[in-house]
Amino acid sequence: MAQNRKKAGTRLTGRIVLPGNPSYNAARMEFNRRFSKFPRVIVFCRRTQDVINAVKWARERGVRLRARSGRHSYEGFSAVNGGVIIDVSEMNKAKVNRKNMVAHIQTGNPLARVYRKLWNKRVTLPAGTAPDVGIAGLTLGGGIGLLSRKYGLTCDNLKQVKMVVTSGRYGAKTIVANKKKHADLLWASRGGGGGNFGIATAYTFRVRPISTVSIYSITWKWRDLGKVFPAWQRWAPSVTNRLTSTIEVAAKQVGTIVSTGQLLGGAEELLRLIRPLLQVGTPVKVMVRTVPFIEATNFFAAADLNLEPKFKITGAYGFKPLPRKGVRMIRDFLSKAPNRHATVWCQSLGGAGSAVSRVSPTATAYPHRKAETIYELSARWRNDGEQQRNIQWVKRFRKALRPFVIGDYVNFPDLQIKNWPKAYYGVNIARLKRVKRKYDPHNVFRFAQSIPVGSR
Known part of the structure; x- marks a missing residue:
């Protein structure tokens, strides 16, 4: 009996949203609309004590709980059916x-x-x-x-x-x-x-x-893929560490390749640094300018707007440039993409004096220090009827690239990866346990x- 009294102890505090509340539907939604979960209660915490009370409340009742902040968990890990979501988004000082x-x-x-x-x-x-x-x-x-x-x-x-x-x-x-x-x-x-x-x-x-930075964007047509992608992969890690860059190859239906990047330095220097890219293929659009840093964040944020609401993403790391066969695979898969919203995106991480690769793989829990690039393979859709086709495409694509890439980034989680502890955490999994x-x-x-x- 004493144990039961103990279990009834803690009360939830903060902004409590229950099924039946007018705001429940908006409160339960994930960024990835592929997931639609129905929690028993959502607690929007306003102070630390609200978090403590929610954890205690869940434990006393044997109710499953999830932590949530931005709702961006790609596999819906921050939502739960029948449990409590402990949301810290109103703690934003x-x-x-x-x-x-x-x-x-x-x-x-x-x-x-x-x-x-x-x-x-x-x-x-x-x-x-x-x-x-x-x-x-x-x-x-x-x-x-x-x-x-x-x-x-x-x-x-x-x-x-x-x-x-x-x-x-x-x-x-x-x-x-x-x-x-x-x-x-x-x-x-x-x-x-x-x-x-x-x-x-x-x-x-x-x-x-920080004050000003310089940004660039170069667009090519699809036919230049075989030249542009290998050139970017050789160039991106070798250029000064003050420049971090990306490349995104769209589905063939869209037919574009876009590289963007940001330099801690002026536009004149940036133009000089990106010359190796400008000399490859036939760029159809080039932008280089110096802007206040906050404007640069808005420029790169714009790429994330107006995307299809449901998606499947997986990631991987490149420790060296893809061979010709790997680039062909990207071309083949994006030629047969399930729709126009599929892409391959890459960002430079390592190389010439990179601060990422200067840290030992075991100095923090993040182990992928020596990778030159990170890949994100993504498929997006609106209607549920398209879901399986898109998910299968990502799965096959990942499998095809496996000989050339390693692991995955834990912030690009993928439920289809069997040995995910090794993929995300590598040598650090035993210590994390x-x-x-x-x-x-x-x-x-x-x-x-x-x-x-x-x-x-």
């Missing part, structure tokens, strides 16, 4: 200390808001491009973007995490992880993936001064690809 060059950022902030807040003090953080991605999951998975080659991943600039973790049989508490205390949890929070150990509520980052066992021994924070508590 951000404060910059320019003297010490640090920022204190609550985990409910989307990227666009982070960039804006930091820009007010003329500082920034190397992070991604999609404006509505949450800083929480982005950081925990690594954080790749257009300042990566110069300043590293988002997680490389993470100095401290505040996290709500389990305590005892039904409890929850806040702990602070930094280099001095709970250093193992800080290590795991730098690339170990979101929602594995607890619910992060606040980060402290090292920030960098130890951290999991220490901070979440009862496996409260679990989902389809959460780090297992495993004995080894």
Whole structure:
């Protein structure tokens, strides 16, 4: 009886949304509309105590829980049927200390808001491009973007995490992880993936001064693929680490190849640096200009707007340029894409003095340090009738490229990868399991690809 009384203890606090509430449908929706899950309750937390109460409430009742910030989990891991979603998106304060060059950022902030807040003090953080991605999951998975080659991943600039973790049989508490205390949890929070150990509520980052940057965009026609893609792959890692670039090959129905990038430097220098690309094939559109950094973030964010609402994505790393056979595969698959919304996107990560590859693969939980590029294969659609065809296309495409690429980025999760612990975490999986066992021994924070508590 005493145990039952204990179980009835905690009350939910914060903004509570239940089935039947007018806002329930909007509150349960994921960014990827392929998933439509129906939680028992959604708790929009406004302070740390709301998070603690929600974790306790779920544990006392044996109800499954999920952590959520930006809703961008590609495989819907931040939603759950019949459980509780603990949403931190209303915890969105951000404060910059320019003297010490640090920022204190609550985990409910989307990227666009982070960039804006930091820009007010003329500082920034190397992070991604999609404006509505949450800083929480982005950081925990690594954080790749257009300042990566110069300043590293988002997680490389993470100095401290505040996290709500389990305590005892039904409890929850806040702990602070930094280099001095709970250093193992800080290590795991730098690339170990979101929602594995607890619910992060606040980060402290090292920030960098920023003013203007130069950006470029080059467009070619489809017929230049065989020349342009290999040229970009050779060039991107060899150019100065002040320049991070991308290339995206659209489906043949669209028929374009677009490379974009950002340089910490002037337009004249950028024009000189991209000359090797301009000399390949026949560029049909070229843009090079110097802009305030905040304008550059808006330029790259625009690419993420107006996309089809349902999608399947997988990722992989290239440690060397694709051979001719690999480039042919890209051409073949995009020639037979399920619709015009399929793409292959790549970003430069490593190479000439890159800050990403200067870090040891075991210094943080993010192991893919020596990769030169990251790939994202994506298919998008609107109608459910198209779903299987798109998912199968991505699956076949990944399999075809397997001889030439390695692993996957945990922020591009893919439920079809059988040995996902190795794909995401490589050499670090055993240590991540130890951290999991220490901070979440009862496996409260679990989902389809959460780090297992495993004995080894």
